[in-house]
Amino acid sequence: MTHLWIDQPDALRSHLVDLPERVGLDTEFVRERTWWPVLALVQVAINDKVLLVDPTVAGMPEVIAELLRDSSVLKIMHSPSEDLVAFGHTCNALPAPLFDTQAAAALAGLGAGLGYQKLVQAALGVALEKGETRSDWLRRPLSPSQCEYAADDVNHLAALHDLLRDKLHELKRSAWLEEDAERTLRNAGDDSLDPWPHLGVRPAQDFDAEAQIRLLRLMRWREVFARERDLPKNWVIDQPLALQLSHRPPEDFTALQKLLDTTPKSPRKLAKELWAALTTALEDEASMPPVRRDGDIDKKKLKSLQQAVADVAKELDLPEGLIASRRWLEALLENGEWPDALKGWRQTLLAPRFAPILG
Numbered sequence: 001m002t003h004l005w006i007d008q009p010d011a012l013r014s015h016l017v018d019l020p021e022r023v024g025l026d027t028e029f030v031r032e033r034t035w036w037p038v039l040a041l042v043q044v045a046i047n048d049k050v051l052l053v054d055p056t057v058a059g060m061p062e063v064i065a066e067l068l069r070d071s072s073v074l075k076i077m078h079s080p081s082e083d084l085v086a087f088g089h090t091c092n093a094l095p096a097p098l099f100d101t102q103a104a105a106a107l108a109g110l111g112a113g114l115g116y117q118k119l120v121q122a123a124l125g126v127a128l129e130k131g132e133t134r135s136d137w138l139r140r141p142l143s144p145s146q147c148e149y150a151a152d153d154v155n156h157l158a159a160l161h162d163l164l165r166d167k168l169h170e171l172k173r174s175a176w177l178e179e180d181a182e183r184t185l186r187n188a189g190d191d192s193l194d195p196w197p198h199l200g201v202r203p204a205q206d207f208d209a210e211a212q213i214r215l216l217r218l219m220r221w222r223e224v225f226a227r228e229r230d231l232p233k234n235w236v237i238d239q240p241l242a243l244q245l246s247h248r249p250p251e252d253f254t255a256l257q258k259l260l261d262t263t264p265k266s267p268r269k270l271a272k273e274l275w276a277a278l279t280t281a282l283e284d285e286a287s288m289p290p291v292r293r294d295g296d297i298d299k300k301k302l303k304s305l306q307q308a309v310a311d312v313a314k315e316l317d318l319p320e321g322l323i324a325s326r327r328w329l330e331a332l333l334e335n336g337e338w339p340d341a342l343k344g345w346r347q348t349l350l351a352p353r354f355a356p357i358l359g
Contacts, residue, residue, distance in 0.1 A: 003050040003151040005142075009059040015044075015051055016067055022074040023067070024050075024157030025095055027083045028137035028150060034230045037086040040137035045154035052150055055090060056138070065093035076157040078102050078116045084188035094188055098181045101157060104164040107173045107180075112319040120156045123163055128152050179344040193223050196289055203243055205291045213285050214278055215246035221277035225270075237267050237274065245278060297330050301357055305329045308353040324350065332358075 006012045024045030029037040042053040042064055055061055067073070068087060075095035077083060079102040084094055105119050106112040117128045135146050142150070168174045197219035198204060204215050218237065226233045241263060250256040253275050260266040260274075267274060306320075306329065313320040324342060331339040332354075338347050 001045065001048055001050050001151065001155050003052055003147060005054070005147070006051050007054040007057050007060075009057065009063045012051065012053055012060065012063045013066070015046060016063070016070075019067075019070065019073050020047055021072070022076055022099075022158065022161065024154035025075045025077050025080075025083075026150075026153040026157075027086055028135075029082065029086045030136075030138055031082075033232065033235075035227050035232065036089045036230055037082060038138070039086045039090040041142070041150055043150050043154045045157055050151040050154055052142070052147055054140075061091040065091040068093040068095045071096065074099055074161075076101060076161045078119070078153075078157065078160075081184065081188070084185070088188055088191065094185050096185055097178075098185060099161055099165075099177070100181055100184065101160045101164060103180050103184075104161075104168060104177050106319065106322050107177055108164055108167040108171065109317050112322050116153065119160065124156055124159055126156060128156075176345045183340065183344070193220075193227070195284075197223055199289065199291055201239060201243065201291065204246070205293045207247060207291070209290065211246045212290055213282075213288060214249060215242060216285060216288055217277050217280065217282060218242045218246060218274075220282065221273070225273065236270070238265070241266060245274075249278060292330075292334065297333055301333055302326075302329060304357045305333070305354060308350065308357065312349055312353060 004015075006015070024043070026043045027039060028041040028043075029039050031037040039055045039061075042051075042055050044051040044053060044067070053060065053064065055064060064087075068075070068091060074097050076099045077095065078100065080095070080098065080100060088094055101116075101119065102114060105114050105123070110119070110122060114122070117130060120126050120128055129149060129152065135149070137146070165174070168177055194200075196216065198212060198216040201215060201219070204212055207215065219242065222233055222236045222242070225231075226236045245256075245259075250259055253271070256275050256278075257268075257271050260268045260271055305324075306326070309320050309324045309329070313323050316323075324346060328339050328341050332342065342350070
C-alpha cells in the first residue's frame with residue numbers, strides 16, 4: 001500500500017468521500033506527562049492506500065470525528081482501548097461500529113492477548129518490523145521509517161478482518177465479538193471517575209476503617225486534581241506516600257510539611273491541598289466499601305467457579321481468562337450480582353454451571 005501524509009483538514013475530508021464498508025484504523029499517542037493520551041498520529045487504511053493524518057493540526061480532530069461517527073463504515077482496530085481514550089478526548093467521538101482483531105483472534109481460538117505483529121505473523125505469515133515502537137510520534141516531520149512503521153500498523157487489518165470474520169462465523173461466535181465491542185465502546189464512553197479508587201490499593205486491606213477513609217479521600221483528590229490539570233496521577237502523589245499518610249497521619253499541618261520535606265519526590269508545593277484532602281470529610285464516606293481482604297472471599301466457592309470456567313474453556317478450546325477472569329468471579333461472589341464484564345454471552349454459558357455453586 002502507498003501512504004500519504006495528511007496535514008490539512010480539507011485534504012482528509014476529500015479522502016472520506018465514498019468510503020468502502022470498512023477501514024483499518026490505528027493511532028500513535030504519547031502519555032508520559034499527561035492524564036489524557038496526547039493523540040500524535042492517526043492511520044487510516046482505505047482500500048489500497050494509508051492516510052497518515054496529523055491530528056495536531058487545527059480543525060483535523062473534527063474531520064476525524066466525522067469518520068469515527070460514520071455508522072456505515074466498520075472500523076477495524078487491534079486492541080484499541082487506549083486509542084479509544086485518545087479519540088474520545090481529542091475528537092469527542094468513538095469509532096463505531098468496531099471490529100477488534102485482538103479480541104476476534106482470541107474468540108477464534110488463536111490465542112488471547114496477541115500483539116499485532118504476532119497475529120499478522122501467525123495468521124498471514126508476514127513479519128513486521130518493530131523498530132519504531134518507542135518512537136517520538138510528536139516530532140515533525142516524521143522520519144521515513146516512522147511512516148513505514150505507522151502504515152504497517154493498518155496495512156494488514158483488512159486481511160485479518162476477513163480471516164477472523166469467517167472463522168467466527170464458522171464457530172457461531174460473531175455475536176460474541178459484537179457484544180464485546182459494544183461493551184468496549186460503552187466503557188470508553190464513560191469517562192466518569194471511579195467513586196471508590198481506594199479499592200484497587202490492595203496493601204490497604206489491613207488498614208482500619210479510619211485509615212481506609214483517609215486513603216479514599218486522598219485517592220479521590222488525586223484523581224480530580226490530576227485530571228483537571230492533565231497530569232499523571234503519580235505526579236500528584238504516589239501510592240506509597242498516600243498509604244503512609246493514611247496509615248500514620250501527621251498530627252498537624254506543620255508535621256505534614258516536615259514529612260514532605262524529608263520525602264523524596266513528595267508534592268511539597270501541594271501541602272495545603274494535600275492537608276485539606278486528608279482532613280476534609282466526604283459526603284458519602286460513611287458508605288465506603290472496605291478494601292477486600294484476601295480471606296473475605298469464599299475460597300471454596302471461588303475454586304469451584306474457576307473449575308467451571310476451566311471446563312467451559314476446555315470445551316470451547318478458549319483461554320480461561322477470556323471466559324472469566326478471577327477478578328470478575330470475585331466481584332460476582334462479593335456483590336451477588338453478575339458484573340457487566342460477565343453479562344451477555346458469558347452469562348449464558350456460565351449461569352447453568354454456576355447455579356449449583358452460587359445456590
